[in-house]
Amino acid sequence: MPASQGVPLIPDTTGTWHRVHPVSPLVRGWIALAAIAYFFGRDWFEAVFRGDEFWGLSGGRALWTVLIVAVVVLLLVAGFFLSWWYTRYQVTDDHVRVNSGVLFRQHRQARLDRVQAIDVIQPLLARIFGLAELKFEVADAGESAVRLAYLPLASAQELRATILARAAGLTSEPGHAQEPVPEAPEQQILAVPGSRIVGAALLSGTTVFLAIMLIAAGVSTFVFDAAFGPALLVPAAFGVAAGYWSTFSTGYNFRAAVSPDGIRLRYGLLETRAQTVPPGRVQAVEIMQSPLWRFKGWYRMRVNVAGYGVSTENSGARTTLLPVGTRQEVMQMLALVLPDPGTDDPFAVFTAGLDGIAATDQNDGGASDGGFVTSPRRVRWLSWLTWRRNGFAVTGTALLARSGRLWRSLAVVPHERTQSIALHQGPLGRRLRVADLRLHTTTGPVTPVVYQIDADTARRLFDEQAARAAAARRRSLPERWLEARPESTPEPSSGPEPEAAAGRPDGQYGPQQNGPPTEQESRHGGQH
Missing domain, CATH: 2.30.29 (PH-domain like)
Incomplete structure (x- = not known):
């Protein structure tokens, strides 16, 4: 040996x-x-x-x-x-x-x-x-x-x-069986400069925590004349230093490339890591923007990848598709995980998902900016800050769920990666005739949820997304993605095709007066 x-x-x-x-x-x-x-x-x-x-x-x-x-x-x-x-x-x-x-x-x-x-x-x-x-x-x-x-x-x-x-x-x-397999060629897509990583760390929640601790120490010292105020800064200093170091060391020298093997990510300061995610292994993507990052137009992308599970070892870095990037870089990374966006104007649709807010005079619960269907006006008393942001859009290849007003979030789930769907409706939701729709993928940091949409709209989306997921799985790539696929006759579809759903006119998902649905859950397909 x-x-x-x-x-x-x-x-x-x-x-x-x-x-x-x-x-x-x-x-x-x-x-x-x-x-x-x-x-x-x-x-x-x-x-x-x-x-x-x-x-x-x-x-x-x-x-x-x-x-x-x-x-x-x-x-x-x-x-x-x-x-x-x-x-x-x-x-x-x-x-x-x-x-x-x-x-x-x-x-x-x-x-x-x-x-x-x-x-x-x-x-x-x-x-x-x-x-x-x-x-x-x-x-x-x-x-x-x-x-x-x-x-x-x-x-x-x-x-x-x-x-x-x-x-x-x-x-x-x-x-040629005894010859080693050569490394597949790659094309670099982007590289995050170190100065941006430093700026992202300074504009992160760690800085907010430090400011809160400084204010608390100052108030306890000068207002209450307490001697323990400065002592609070000692453990806080260690926590802040650890937070800054984690952000910088894991995001330093971040580079993304594409090859026939899949998406390649490289990053790290002391411990370097080179990840390779084969095509079709990304189950869900989440794009987030914190309030402080909004001044610079920065976003962060996280993914669910089958097989990563719930391990805490470098879980934050391993599930990060882009630690900090501009909108153009976000679009570039989205093109890697979702080569076919399923819409004729992907930039407008994804921009509406990232930054869009429905107008106050919108159609009640109907399609608004970028084709997103948002929460009805009657829910504004329950979610007065986020009801115009919460919503969803359906393209030919993915379902997009946006949420959050201060901390904005956009979750993208390819149809073939939808493993199960669930409708949730609590007492207030039944009273207001709204429901949440949850899409289940593999375990990871991304939890796609369409919050507080009209109950009838949620019920139709529940049925149609199940049909789209089943149809998309029949057309998805094989597990061996470069293996020749045998010719086969297409199977008849048991539900509406994704293209049909993507081409619906505005307002098609509007509410109907059929009464609120009861809580239900449906499981479809196996793991991918």
Whole structure:
């Protein structure tokens, strides 16, 4: 079982396993070495600083001290060696397999056609040794994502290319089966400058929190003559520093590119990460704008990706499609995740979703600016600030749900990614004849909800979106997105086509006097 250097990274049908880089246990377990060095070195350092003799080297204890340190180092080396020896991986035409563990053995296996995203991760120490970790997510993997650490950076990139090629359905040509798969070409779409990341951090909620703490400390000190006011700033300072550092370190050097493999995102200051999301794996997109960002015209984009699950490890950075960008950059990123917007004027529709507000003399609950259907006027007493923002629009390929007046939000869900739909109506909603419609996708930070629309409109949207989702899934790309699809006759549609819904005249979704619907829920299709 040779080490990963020089190993042909090709699908292996002979049952051969390969090992990771020999330095991998050190990169993973350096914290243990640091703890031992601190434990044994703290007293020695203090003794030297005070000019005293170190107790471990006096009174005949020097030999025992050396023996204890030697035994601990030998145990660590043995543990590192066994960890490396029992960590192996294999790539076949259909699976990626990783075996690890010494006392508690683990065998991880991922189907290539279920790979949802691949990350190439380089912590600071791994970058020093020129190593990288591969982390590939499968459908609903969550904490069970398959990790392979660590490989030389070039080998990790080649292995990523091999896995993505097999996941796409590509096969080697006759006579070239032993050749490694080359890295797919890419075209850079945008790069976020560092100055904008700094500005976004300064205009974030962290600054608002800092201002509130300063005001609270000032009031408690000068008004109530309390001595604990300045003490409040000490923990606040640590929290503010951590918030600023998290925003800057994860958004630094952010770049987005597109390739046949999918969307490629690169970012990070100390720990760099290169994400690859294959085509069709993005389940939902959310575009947000905070009040302070509105002065600069900046937005943030988050996504739900199948397989990311609810893991908290870098969840904010991994699910961020654009940390901070202009409207033009938002449109560019939307074009990557939704190549066909399903409308003749996408800029007007998405602009209305980002910044649009219905006029006060709008049709009651009918279509308004950009084709968005908003809440009826009768709900203004319940949501006096947001009733003209809350609404939805339907295109030929996606449903758009906008909400929020101060913190604006626009959720975009492709029709084929709608996994289930639910209508919710509380006591006040029944009284005002309005309902919320929730679209369920895979687990993630995006929760698409159409808030407080007319109850009859919500009921029709419920039925029509279910039909659109079923029809769109029949036309969606296969799991192996570059694999040739066999010719087949189209299936008859069981409901209205998305194009028909997209072309409805204004007011078509207006209210009808049929009474409020009861709460209901419908599940459609499987996971994608």
